[in-house]
Structure formats: structure tokens, C-alpha cells
Amino acid sequence: MEVTARATGRESRLHSAATQKILAFGGLIGLFVxxxxxxPYFLTFDNVMGILLATTVNGVLALGATFVIITAGIDLSVGTVMTLSAVMIGVLITNWGLPIYLGLLGGVATGALAGLINGLTVSKMKVPPFVATLGMMMAAKGLSLVISGSKPIYFTGTPAVRGLAMDSLLGSVIPGLDVPNAVFYLFGAAIVAGLILGRTILGRYAFAIGSNEEATRLSGVNVDFWKAAVYMLAGIFSGLGGVIIGSRLNSAQPALGAGYELDAIAAVVIGGTSLSGGEGTILGTIIGAFIMSVLTNGLRILSVPQEWQMVVTGGIVIVAVYADRLRRQREDRMLFEGG
Structure with missing residues (x-):
């Protein structure tokens, strides 16, 4: 009976995950239509490229947030850690004159360190993820302002930095198809994230921790270690976001970053990852990130005030969370009936 119940629950979750992705993709297509x-301006080449480019930063941040949320955690610091990473890149390249590749590595390493601190605070100090990452959010913002002197750091002396995200390697091969490199960074990061989540021990343990942390601990898994690893991975994705945003803006803006964490979490939730943990996909997150960008872009084209754009986005997130709750209740009933 127990085996049957587990099989029923597992099949139900797989079916629900597939359904969630189909619904999210259908919603994305519906918004496009x-x-x-x-x-008439929405489907122009320039506007579609604008949507793709706008998705790059939020999409990369959402990838990291996906891992954390799958463990039933939350990371409110992804936006300001991204900013801190960009500021470190600016300091290392512009102020210290280091080679570009060292500056970029330093920025990503900054994100990784911030993520590791989050992970250790949550796993070892037993501070709730909301509180731990809220503290990091404020600390990273403060450090960004202190390190930069509260002033933007420009990359005008190193044009190659802007070219990292804004040049088009594809356009140089196929004239007229000027898709910014940043778009391919997003898709490349999504592929890597998908492989980590689906093919590595970190991904398996992330799902296990989110499904039942205590049972995972009792089975011999070093839950504290893998939790810290998940938050560190989220920090690495924030560091990559810092590379992209710094390149896009051709500067490190220390006041930037607040609000990005909400967009990232919204993309993850809309894409079908459960805030209760134990469920989620990278494909769903990418679809969710594109839904956010398409929605924002479309409402802006229709001259909808930004205040109402926020209301619409918030409403969609609430509906997505409520739908997840109903889905989980249905799965629990099926599991109970199967037992």
C-alpha cells in the first residue's frame, strides 16, 4: 500500500509539473497574441529584441532563486548581491586597472561569497531564510554604496566590457540578426542550471530537502552542507547577473538592485516552482521570466501607468501561488486516497 501511495504521489507530481509548464507556456503565447x-509595435524586431534583452538579468537571477525555493527557502538578496558584484567588477577593472577577465571573476566570486554567507547563516546559525537574506540584502546594498562612494563606476575606458553583453556574435555571422550576446548567456546559464538540477547530486538533494528536510537528514545526507551549496549557487547566478547588468549599462550603478529580487521570485513562482519546496523546473522559470518581461513590455506599449503594471504583476503572482496551493491539496488527497 505504501509503495502504491508513493507511486501515485510521484506520478501526480510529474503530471502536475508537466501541466504547469504547459499552462505557463500557453499563458506566454496568449500574452504575445x-x-x-x-x-502594431509589439511584434517588431526591435521590440522583441528588447523583450529578450530585458529578460536576461531577471532570468539569470531567477535561475538561482529556483534552487533556493526548491529547498523551501527564499533569497531576498539576489538583486542587491547582483549590484554588489557589478560594483566590484567596476572597482577591479576601472579603479584598480585589472584585466577584464580578472574583474569579471572577482564579481562572480563576490556573488558566490555572499551566497555562501547566506547559506551558512541559514544552515549553521539556523536563522530563517527570510531574515538571513533580508539582512544580506541590506548589507550588500550598503557595501555597494560604501565601495563605490555612492557614485556610478563607468566602463568608458574599457569598451570591451559593454561589448560582452551588447555586441552580437550572431549578427556578425548572419547580418541583420543582431541578437545581443546577453541573450545567449541567459540560455547558456539555463542549460547549465537545468543540468545541475536534473543530473547532479546537488539537484537531487535540493528536491529532497524541499520535500522533507528532516527525513533527508535522517537518511544520512549532510543537509547543512547542501543547503549552503544551494545558496552559494544562487550567489554565483547573482554574480553573473552583475556581469550582464554592468555590461548592458556600461557602468556599475550602486543604487540599482532593489526590486529585482521580487521580479525573480515572481518569475520562479509563475513558472510553477512551489514556494512550499520540493517542486520546480528550470524551463518553467525561464518561461516565467519571459512572461514577466512580455507583460511589462506590453503594458508599457499600451501606455498603462507603472503603478497599474505593478498591480497586474502582483495579482498574477497571487493567482499563481493560490493555484499551487490548490494543486498541492489535490495531490495530498490523491496520496491519501492511494494509501
Whole structure:
């Protein structure tokens, strides 16, 4: 009976995950259709490229947030850690004159260190993830302002930095198809994240911790270690976000970053990752990130005030969370009936 119940629950979760991705993708297509009919400017090449570019930063941050949320945690620091990483890149390259590759590595390492501190605070000090990452969010913002002197750091002396994200390798091969490199960074990061989540021990333990942390601990898994690793991975993705945003803006803006964490979490939730932990996919997160960008872009084209854009986005997140709750209740009933 127990085996049957487990099989039923597992099949139900797999079916629900597939359904969630289909619904999210259908929602994305629906938004494209609605905004295309509402405005002739929506499906222009330049606007579509704008949507792709706008998704790069939020998408990369959301990838890291996916791992954390799968463990039933939360990371409110991804946005300001991204900013701190960008500021460190600016300091290392512009102020210290280090080679670009060392500056970029330093920025990503900064994100990794911040993520590791988050992970140790949560796993070893037993501070709730919300509180731990809220503290890091404020600390990273403060450090960004202190290190930069509260002033932007520009990369005008190193044009190659801007070229990292804004040049188009594809456009140099196929004239006219000027897709910014940053878009391919996002897709490359998504592939790596998907492999980590689906093919490595870190991914398996992330799901196990999110499903039942105590049972995972009792089975002999070093839960504290793998939790710290997950938060560190989220920090690495924030560092990559710092590389992309710094390159896009051709500067490190120390006041930037607040609000990105909410967009990233919204993308993860809309993509079907459960805030209760134990469920989620990278594909769903990428779809969720594109839904966020398409929605923002379409509403802006229709001249909807930013205040109402936030209301619409918030409403969608609430609906997504409520739908996840209903889905989980249905799965629990099926598991109970199967037992």
C-alpha cells in the first residue's frame, strides 16, 4: 500500500509539473497574441529584441532563486548581491586597472561569497531564510554604496566590457540578426542550471530537502552542507547577473538592485516552482521570466501607468501561488486516497 501511495504521489507530481509548464507556456503565447493584436509595435524586431534583452538579468537571477525555493527557502538578496558584484567588477577593472577577465571573476566570486554567507547563516546559525537574506540584502546594498562612494563606476575606458553583453556574435555571422550576446548567456546559464538540477547530486538533494528536510537528514545526507551549496549557487547566478547588468549599462550603478529580487521570485513562482519546496523546473522559470518581461513590455506599449503594471504583476503572482496551493491539496488527497 505504501509503495502504491508513493507511486501515485510521484506520478501526480510529474503530471502536475508537466501541466504547469504547459499552462505557463500557453499563458506566454496568449500574452504575445493579445499584445500583438493591441499594438502594431509589439511584434517588431526591435521590440522583441528588447523583450529578450530585458529578460536576461531577471532570468539569470531567477535561475538561482529556483534552487533556493526548491529547498523551501527564499533569497531576498539576489538583486542587491547582483549590484554588489557589478560594483566590484567596476572597482577591479576601472579603479584598480585589472584585466577584464580578472574583474569579471572577482564579481562572480563576490556573488558566490555572499551566497555562501547566506547559506551558512541559514544552515549553521539556523536563522530563517527570510531574515538571513533580508539582512544580506541590506548589507550588500550598503557595501555597494560604501565601495563605490555612492557614485556610478563607468566602463568608458574599457569598451570591451559593454561589448560582452551588447555586441552580437550572431549578427556578425548572419547580418541583420543582431541578437545581443546577453541573450545567449541567459540560455547558456539555463542549460547549465537545468543540468545541475536534473543530473547532479546537488539537484537531487535540493528536491529532497524541499520535500522533507528532516527525513533527508535522517537518511544520512549532510543537509547543512547542501543547503549552503544551494545558496552559494544562487550567489554565483547573482554574480553573473552583475556581469550582464554592468555590461548592458556600461557602468556599475550602486543604487540599482532593489526590486529585482521580487521580479525573480515572481518569475520562479509563475513558472510553477512551489514556494512550499520540493517542486520546480528550470524551463518553467525561464518561461516565467519571459512572461514577466512580455507583460511589462506590453503594458508599457499600451501606455498603462507603472503603478497599474505593478498591480497586474502582483495579482498574477497571487493567482499563481493560490493555484499551487490548490494543486498541492489535490495531490495530498490523491496520496491519501492511494494509501
Amino acid at each position: 493579445v499584445f500583438s493584436l493591441a499594438s
